[in-house]
Amino acid sequence: MIRVLIADDHPVVRQGLRTFLDLQDDLEVVGEAADGTEALALTESLSPDVLLLDLKMPVLDGLGTLERLAERGPSPRVLVLTSVSDRGDVAPAMRAGAAGFLYKDVEPMALVRAIRAVHEGQVLLAAEAAEAVLAAPVPGPAAAGPASAGAAEPVAPLTDREREVLTLIASGRSNREIARDLAVAEKTVKTHVSNVLMKLGVQDRTQAALYAVRHGLA
Incomplete structure (x- = not known):
């Protein structure tokens, strides 16, 4: 069983995801969080395999949650599931440790496949998110030093x-x-x-x- 934790500030979204995911033979929703702080606490107490994480949440947003998880060391695989269409959010989320990035208009079974994929160690991005990553500056030595335009x-x-x-x-x-x-x-x-x-x-x-x-x- 793949243990899934849902972090989203909308109760209707959480309930809908739980109802659908619990229908899958290999998925088990072990908890729900309404903000990043609650997600961190439940991650520590429940040890989920995959965290479905919204970016826009009160108290502590998704990016802040990813950064805190990275500071803690080993953590669940994080699949960002958001309605935010700002392409500028994709690269920071992936650099902070997300294993995947999807939008909430994803087909239900595509979401299930994505959860399985990130749990197996794959990196999975929605098409628009992948384009944003490709356009983003590369971290590390490859980005060091000034570069000429183009x-x-x-x-x-x-x-x-x-x-x-x-x-x-x-x-x-x-x-x-x-x-x-x-x-x-x-x-x-x-x-x-x-x-x-x-x-x-x-x-x-x-x-x-x-x-x-x-x-x-x-």
Whole structure:
């Protein structure tokens, strides 16, 4: 079972999501939060696998919630589900640790598939959200220093093997799956992943995957 926590300030939205998600054999809604502060408390007490997170909430908004979760260390996979159409919100949310970004007009079964996908380690974006990410400045070394207008962002100096690992990370592969695909030890993959994150100047696999997409490496 995939344990899901819903964070949204509208009771009708929460109830509708709970009613639909609980119909799925592999999903269980373990709690509901009306704001970011409540979401953080329930995340700690309920240990959900996936957090469905709205961006616009009182007390503590979605972005603030993501940042607090990142400070705590290991946390649930976060799938942003919002009605906000401001493309400027997408990249900050993904950089703060979101594993996916969808809008509330998503088809119900597409939402179910998205929850399953992010739980499995994939990065999933609505089409408009993906366009916003592609247009956003790249974090880390690739964005360092002034760039001339219209100049292409340089790609971090990765070895051929590290590029292979980055491509597989972007496709949602786990370390074990990458080890199997490359016919190497899982410990070796962990070393490669650490080197990739360090060279890209990013904090986690989600940000590395976004980097790969923006640079045409995945």
